[in-house]
Amino acid sequence: MGELSIPIGKLARSVGCKVQTIRYYEQIGLLPPPVRTAGAQRRYGEAQRQKLSFIRHARELGFPLPAVRELLALSDEGDSDCAKADGIARRQLEAVNRRIAMLSSLRSELERMLHHRHGHRIRDCRVIATLADHALCSQDHHAERAES
Amino acid sequence: MGELSIPIGKLARSVGCKVQTIRYYEQIGLLPPPVRTAGAQRRYGEAQRQKLSFIRHARELGFPLPAVRELLALSDEGDSDCAKADGIARRQLEAVNRRIAMLSSLRSELERMLHHRHGHRIRDCRVIATLADHALCSQDHHAERAES
DNA sequence: CCTAAAACCTACAGCGACTGGAGCTTCAAG
DNA sequence: CTTGAAGCTCCAGTCGCTGTAGGTTTTAGG
Incomplete structure (x- = not known):
């Protein structure tokens, strides 16, 4: 075939x-x-x-x-325990969940930066100010090394 | 100081x-x-x-x-237009949103694999079977090159 | 059978954003 | 003045491919 x-x-x-x-x-x-x-x-x-x-x-x-x-x-090898494959998949699911959680917090921080704008000149720019001063962040978005 | x-x-x-x-x-x-x-x-x-x-x-x-x-x-240079910085941040937000969407569909596929288990031997393993046969997928989870 | 184009081959460099190691030198505390 | 921590440079490795150069093989048409 x-x-x-x-x-x-x-x-x-x-x-x-x-x-x-x-x-x-x-x-x-x-x-x-x-x-x-x-x-x-x-x-x-x-x-x-x-x-x-x-x-x-x-x-x-x-x-x-x-x-x-x-x-x-x-x-x-079809005789092995399915639990191994399940374990690998479960770990991958956990990794995916972790990455989603991290990205979600990044998203809200980026949205906060973008929506709270006030000036239209750089010196009053919220985006730049937020990057310059970590204290302006609401949450901590600590990067985690992600595979793939 | x-x-x-x-x-x-x-x-x-x-x-x-x-x-x-x-x-x-x-x-x-x-x-x-x-x-x-x-x-x-x-x-x-x-x-x-x-x-x-x-x-x-x-x-x-x-x-x-x-x-x-x-x-x-x-x-x-504090005199530039804030719109540039906003644009960069907005593009990053869009990229983050795209990655979240992709990971969400991966998550549901992984959950489907894990929850519909039936056998405890590899030959009946849903995880392996799903990987082996793309037709068992509910959605198409097409990878997209993501930066970072 | 001959030609031309498409597809194949190997080998190696490059991507992004670091990270680790070897082998050495310098600094700061006691 | 000694000693150990911290610094230095240079280079290779990570991950999962992707691209390129320069050549060879296959295949379809005439």
Whole structure:
């Protein structure tokens, strides 16, 4: 059914990523090296297309590559405990929630800056004044390193 | 009032960043080169501390460095139009809103994955199944390149 | 069979915004 | 004057790709 020898460009189009991204995944050992033509061009099969699709889907959900690697490994051995995959997903959900919370507080601070404007010259500008003086902030919006 | 010759480590502590970050800002021309001791160590004054604090605050609000550079330039010349600063802040607010929207849809997808679990073995795992088959998604969560 | 264009190849540099380390020198307190 | 903390420069690494240069292979049409 699935085509037996898909060239890299067609594969890239079919999963919605760039050709280089696929080669990159191969380079870091996320995708197995495919068969090559006599002229050394990559040719993929349906199984590899599905694997790549899995990877891309996980990446779109914000899973960092190490997590994707774990998820891939889990999906390969069907006897493992589902709890592991759940744990990874739960951690990702928590990370997403943290990022949303942080961005929400940034949003309200930015809105405050923008709505409380009074002067139209820089020296009276609320945006600049707020940046210059942290004490003008309502909440503390402390940045947290976010993956992905 | 302000100390007249702050060494880099104290400055870093006072604004909550790393020493290397300050040196990096100097390297890319965001902070002016400070005076040096006879032994070539950096010594900062209060004005530079305020400038750095401004930069850090803007960064915490997610402004990318080019935007920070613009905001700094605006704050230096008090006669400019406040509309420029407002525009930069508004664009940042829009970017934050876009990121929140994207993360919210990721969150609901992750929650769907986690709550509809049925098996406790990988082969019945909803998390893995969802990743493997994009068709199981309710919405399309298409990643958008986000700055910062 | 031949040609031309599209697609492929490798290798490496660059992005943003830092961060970490090696290997050395200088400063400040006691 | 000693000693240990803090400073210095230079360079490499992070993450997840993306872009480019300069060449080769494939494929469709004539």
